[in-house]
Amino acid sequence: MGSGLSGMKGLRIALLMSLAPRKQGSLEDWIIAFCREAARRGHQVDAWLREPMLPSIVSELKACGTRVEDLVEFERSGLLSMTRRLAGHDVIHLNFLAPRSRIAMAAYATWPTQVLYTAHSDHIDEDEDVVRRSLRWVVNQATMVRVHSLAGVSEHVRIKEGRRFGLHPHRSRTIFNGVDTRRFHPHPRSQPGGPVELITVANLVENKGVHHLLGALGRLRSPRVRLRVVGDGPAQPSLRALAARLGLEHQTEFLGLRNDVQELLGTSDICIQPALAEAFGLTVAEAMACGCAVVASRIGGIPELIQHGRTGLLVEPGDEAGFAAALERLLGDPVLRRQLGEAARERACASFELSHTVRRHLDWCEEAAGQASLAPVRLTAAPPLPETGPEPRASYQAGPHAS
Secondary structure (H helix, E strand, O other): OOOOOOOOOOOEEEEEEOOOOOOOOHHHHHHHHHHHHHHHOOOEEEEEEOOOOOHHHHHHHHHOOOEEEEHHHHHHOOHHHHHHHHOOOOEEEEEOOOOOOHHHHHHHOOOOOEEEEEEOOOOOOOOOOHHHHHHHHHHHHHHHHHEEEEEEOOHHHHHHHHHHHOOOHHHEEEOOOOEOOOOOOOOOOOOOOOOEEEEEEOOOOHHHOHHHHHHHHHHHOOOOEEEEEEEOOOOHHHHHHHHHHOOOOOOEEEEEOOOOHHHHHHOOOEEEEOOOOOOOOHHHHHHHHOOOEEEEEOOOOHHHHOOEOOOEEEEOOOOHHHHHHHHHHHHOOHHHHHHHHHHHHHHHHHHOEHHHHHHHHHHHHHHHOOOOOOOOOOOOOOOOOOOOOOOOOOOHHHOOOOO
C-alpha cells in the first residue's frame, strides 16, 4: 500500500476521470493509450469513468488489463469506502474533477499514496467581496497540501492554477493534451471552385461560442460555404433557431455526436473554434493534425497552439466581424489555406503527438512513486498573465468537447 516502491516494481495506478467515453475521440484515445503504456511498463491501472461508456472502448481497456468501474457509483459508496479502495494504490491520477470534490477528498485521505492532479479547465473564480476572497485564498492554499504535483494542459492553465493554489514552480508542469496524428490526418479535400467546407466541433454550450460563428457567417453572406456543426449539448435548439433566423439553415448541418470526427476534419477546408474560454483547445489540435486551416479565438491556451499567420488565424473572442473577415480572407486565398494547414500539421505532429503525451504522464506517475530520476523538471518561467476583460466561468465538471 502507498508509495515508496524501489527499482522497477509495477505500480498500481488509480485513474479517475469525470468523463463519459461515449464516442471515439482524442480524450478517449488518451485513456486507452495511457492504460496500454502503463501495461507495457508493468503497471496496473484501475479506471473510474462516467457512464455511458462506449462498449468498444471498455473492451479495449480490459484487453490491456485495466479494471473499469463507474465513477458515479464509486462516489455513491461514500467517503470512507472510496478512501479504503483508493488506499491500495501507489498513485492516484485525478482528471476533470474539482479539487475539493468528494472524490478528491477521498484521494487526499489515502496517505501516503501520491496524488497527481491534472487541470483541464480555465477556471475563473466568481467576483466576491474581500472577506470571501480572503477565505477562498486560505482554502486554496490548503487544498493542494496532499497533492504531489499539478499538470496544466497548457502553460496558461499551469500558471493560473499554480498561482491559485500557491504552488511552488517545481510542483507544477505543463503536459499538452495529445492527438493520435496517425488517426487524425489530412484527407482529399474539395476541388477548386466547389463549396468550401467549414467545420466546428464542440460541446454545444454557450462558452464554446458557436452562436458567434453563426453570427459571423450571417455577416459574411457567402453562398460558397457549408458549415458542419459536430457535437451535442443544451444549446443545440437555440443554435438551430439562430441559423434559421440568419438564413443559414440550408448551409448549416448539425451532425450531433460522431465517431468519425477525424474523417470530417480531414475533409474540411477550414475549422473554426470561436470559444469564449478554453484551457487548451483539443479540437484545434485535432484540426491542425488533419491539415485544416484553423480560425480560432485568441483566448486561454489556444495561442500556445496557433502562431497567428503561420499555423492558423487568431481572432478576439466574440468578435463576429473579425471572424467574418478571417473567413473571407481564407475563402479568397486557397493557397494560404493550404499553407496554414500544412504548417499546422507539422506543429501538431511535433508538439501534440499522443504517444509523447502519454509517456510524459506515465513518467510523472513513476516520478511521484519514486521510481524515476528526481532531476528537476525544466519549466518555462511564468510570464505575467495578459490583461483581459472578464471571462465566463468555466466549470470543472463541464468535461471535454464532443470531438
